């Protein structure tokens with residue numbers, strides 16, 4: 459089954475074609491980073507307009523890169539939410555209209571479930587049940603994944619998402635937007651033990667997170683060291699990153715051990731972080747837990763993960779949506 463995936467929840471216009479939920483025939487991502495960069499964050503109104511310009515060319519490119527005619531598409535999977543409503547509506551309206559014109563089924567997909575499915579596009583996916591740590595710009599949570607369509611949330615952030623913390627700290631340090639990958643690179647040159655930032659575990663036995671205090675601590679440190687801050691940038695980045703990585707790693711491994719799961723999946727934009735990938739693998743191995751992480755191009759927003767999720771809802775013919783289904787902005 460060839461599924462066309464469409465993703466427009468935030469600032470990436472993406473289309474992909476995936477065969478049988480596994481084989482990526484094409485995956486096109488048109489990023490709006492350059493548009494939002496001057497504003498230090500995503501401007502919703504601009505994002506919607508850019509999706510409008512990009513959606514048709516991006517879908518055409520996905521079809522031609524896969525070497526397929528549109529008649530060879532069997533179904534469409536499109537992100538319904540959570541995300542920016544104006545952005546979601548562009549991909550969603552396009553997908554519904556296109557499916558109607560091609561007379562094929564379509565299904566609306568939860569963006570968080572799509573991230574969790576990114577790991578199934580890799581050759582060595584985790585078996586069920588497993589524990590997933592989803593870390594992105596909009597969400598941070600730990601999930602118990604018992605099947606493709608049965609996913610239970612164990613805990614989530616009470617304030618900033620991990621990626622949001624990276625972006626805000628990058629802004630405080632004057633590193634621009636988006637900040638995750640810049641901090642990742644800078645931290646590699648710093649000493650993570652030089653500046654000790656707070657680790658917020660909340661209740662250590664539970665799975666909720668909080669990153670806003672850490673962001674405030676970095677802000678306070680920078681204000682206090684205004685005069686020599688530029689010489690300490692790499693150490694600040696490394697100290698901040700280590701504080702985030704330690705808490706994430708501790709909580710997800712604890713969840714896996716307690717639930718008797720010997721496999722963890724690390725997904726979402728922040729899963730591209732090199733220190734998080736390294737430490738989670740290392741610490742989990744110490745507990746006999748295997749870690750599955752998608753390639754970097756599948757960590758950030760893309761449409762292949764949307765198409766892969768759609769496959770599991772559509773394959774028995776019962777998961778298709780009808781015309782009255784709508785988009786949604788907040789996580790469900």
Ligand code: KG4
Nearest residue numbers: 594595596621638639642727728731758759
């Ligand atoms: O999953 P994603 O592409 O979009 C959302 O669904 O939010 O995640 C984007 C987030 C941004 O906050 C970005 O700064 C962060 O992922 N990110 C990283 C890295 N690459 C991207 N954070 C830390 N280290 C990275 N290497």
Ligand code: ZN
Nearest residue numbers: 573594758759
């Ligand atoms: Zn995302």
